[in-house]
Amino acid sequence: MVQAHEKSKKLIDAIEPPMKLTDQQVKLAKQYAYERLKEGFTIASFCSNNNLSSKTFYVWKEQSEFMEYLNRVQDALLPEDAVQAYENVKKKVIEMANKGGATNLKEIKLFQETFPSVVESDRRKQLEELGLDQNGKAKQGNITKSPEEHKESLLRRLKKDDRK
Structure with missing residues (x-):
């Protein structure tokens, strides 16, 4: 320790x-x-x-x-193993959603409650990638993205997650 x-x-x-x-x-x-x-x-x-x-x-x-x-x-x-576990959970949720399978919400909620700092860190990173502040609003100096640009950004992130 x-x-x-x-x-x-x-x-x-x-x-x-x-x-x-x-x-x-x-x-x-x-x-x-x-x-x-x-x-x-x-x-x-x-x-x-x-x-x-x-x-x-x-x-x-x-x-x-x-x-x-x-x-x-x-x-x-953030403990590296907790970050990796969170990435695995995200990947599993995406896989289950793509397959149309049932998502075990209790396990996901338990993970989120156990590792709130990892969840918050991921949220911040995703907002930053989209050019948004902590409240989901466009950062000052950033040009607001069009819905098409947001969609493209989200698709790139999903493809990146799929490769992991």
Whole structure:
């Protein structure tokens, strides 16, 4: 366990924080990523334990530089076997949907509840590929994609998933 923690720390320390972030934001982003993986984590308790108002934390989360850094740190902490298991679940769901078979929703829900950070990371990556922000809206500076462009992007991702 100590080796895994040291490896994670090295991965996170290698991530260059944006210049706009304060030392406090960098420190708390790293701490947030670690604590978020623990059972019973809440933003309110995180903020309270770190003498930070929830309002301030949510203001930070609105800053793209902070969120991009936080997401990179969180993704670095994801266990590789959990990410691979999630990719396998996605592949299985696609296979079952293509075959018209029954999907075991209980197993999928259990997986999503067990590995919410992996599910959230995948969601962020998919939104980013589509040029959308966390709320599903077009990012500033991005030209909104037409329905045909969205369809083409989705088909490319599905084909990529099928090859795995």
